[in-house]
Amino acid sequence: MSTASPSMDSPNHDTSKTTPSLVKEPAAPRSRAKKVLPALLGLALVGGGARWLVSRGHESTDDAQVEGRIANVSPRISGQVAKVLVNDNQRVKAGEVLVELDATDLEAKLEVARADVQSAEAQASNAQAQLSLTEVNAGATLRQARGGVVQASSGISSSKAALNQAQADVVAAEARFKLADADLSRVKTLKAEGAVTQADLDARESAYDQSKAALDVARAKLASTEAGVQGSSGGLETAQGRLAAAETGPVQVTAAQAAVKLADAKLKQAQAALHLAELAVSYTKVRAPVDGVVSRRTVELGQMVGPERPLMAVVPQDDVWVVANFKEDQVGEMKEGQPVDVTVDAFSGHSFKGHVDSLAGASGARFALLPPDNASGNFVKVVQRIPVLIRFDGDAQGLALKPGMSAIVTVDTRSN
Structure with a gap:
């Protein structure tokens, strides 16, 4: 009974030795953890401080992309495509023909316009000649009419003088006739009494006949002179009528000048139509507006095309920039001219230098199709983005930067 159990005497089962060893084993890891955690915390603080010092005065964003001009190419007129001279992604020069349209109808219209111009030129030349002729004839006709009036007036004066003379001649002839008649009556009486001879009677009868004939001639001449006076009066009226017609010469010249202006206007109209026809023919050749690469x-x-639909786009490769969308709390210190570092995803090993060109006048949300209206509904504050335009400082133009490439932008806001 006094014999002890072998298990109790065995050294492998000594509780005094085994129990303390189980309690003291975790002490080493805990002490190491107490040393590592402060070291990691210090390293994090140092790293964070270093990062803060390095990034202090710098604002970065990856919400940025390369931008550029895109020139959509559309025809100026409607028509059927006769030739397509370029392919996608082909480089072209400004003014190079890209597409040709069928110009058959337009060339026919061009010939019609040329014929109209020739006709209008002939009409203008004819109107100018008529103006010159009218100006010359108007002056000459007026002078002739005035001379005719003067001549007719002189004729009337001459006719009146002749009339007065004819009337005097009639009076003189009547006096001689009366004298001859009285002499004949006395001689007849004396012959009946036998106081004179037959020869005296014959002489008186002959004188009577002569005076009567002279009276008839004077009266006839008076009638003719009176008719001449009336004719001269009619000639004066005619001359005055011609003068009145000739005095309308300035009006005729004015009308001829108006005809010249009308012909010139028609000529200009025809020339304008010709110019439009020439432009229409030239528009059948669709040319590149700028240097660049053909896209889309x-x-x-054989396709029917029109101005309302672009045929392709030409993207210039020598005029690119970056638009970076910074948060509104990042742009407070940004100013024009501040230096910028740009990293483009396509050229990750290359850093481009640039500068801030300008800041947008409003946030991007203001230009959305449906801008947010915080006054309606529940308000949830959203940090807005402000577009910032960044220009390269020259070294980026030689690389194949293309609009739409993603970029990372860092602005040094410490510089003024």
């Missing part, structure tokens, strides 16, 4: 080509041979 949709035109095909």
Whole structure:
């Protein structure tokens, strides 16, 4: 009974030795953890401080992309495509022909316009000649009419003088006739009494006959002179009428000048129509507006096209920039001219230098199709983005930067 159990005497089962060893084993890891955690915390603080010092005065964003001009190419006129001279992604020069339209109808219209111009030129030349002729004839006709009036007036004066003379001649002839008649009556009386001879009677009868004939001639001449006076009066009226017609010469000249202006206007109209026809023919050749690369080509041979639909786009490769959308709390210290570092995803090993060109006048949300209206409904504050335009400082133009490439932008706001 006094014999002890082998298990109790065995050294492998000594509780005094085994129990303390189980309690003291975790002490080493805990002490190491107490040393590592402060070290990691200090390293994090140092790293964070270093990062803060390095990033202090710098604002960065990855919400940025390369931008550039895109020139949409559309025809100026409607027509059928006759030739397509370029392919997608082909480089072209400004003014290079990209597409040709069928110009058959337009060339026919051009010939018609040329014929109209020739006709209008002939009409203008004829109107100018008529103006010159009217100006010359108007002056000459007026002078002739005035001379005719003077001549007719002189004729009337001459006729009146002749009339007065004819009337005097009639009076003189009547006096001689009366004298001859009285002499004949006395001689007849004396002959009946036998106081005169037959020869005296014959002489008186002859004188009577002569005076009577002279009276008839004078009266006839008076009648003719009176008719001449009336004719001269009619000639004066005619001359005055011609003068009145000739005095309308300035009006005729004015009308001829108006005809010249009308012909010139028609000529200019025809020339304008010709110019439009020439432009229409030239528009059948669709040319590149700028140097660049052909993109998004949709035109095909035989297709009907019009100004309302672009045929392709030409993207210039020598004028690119970056638009970076910074948060509104990042742009407070940004100013024009501040230096910028730009990293483009396509050229991750290359950093481009640039500068802030300008800041947008409003946030991007203001230009949305449906801008948010915080006055309606529940308000939830959203940090807005302000577009910032960044220009490269020259070294980026030689690389194949293309609009739409993603970029990372860092602005040094410490610089003024």
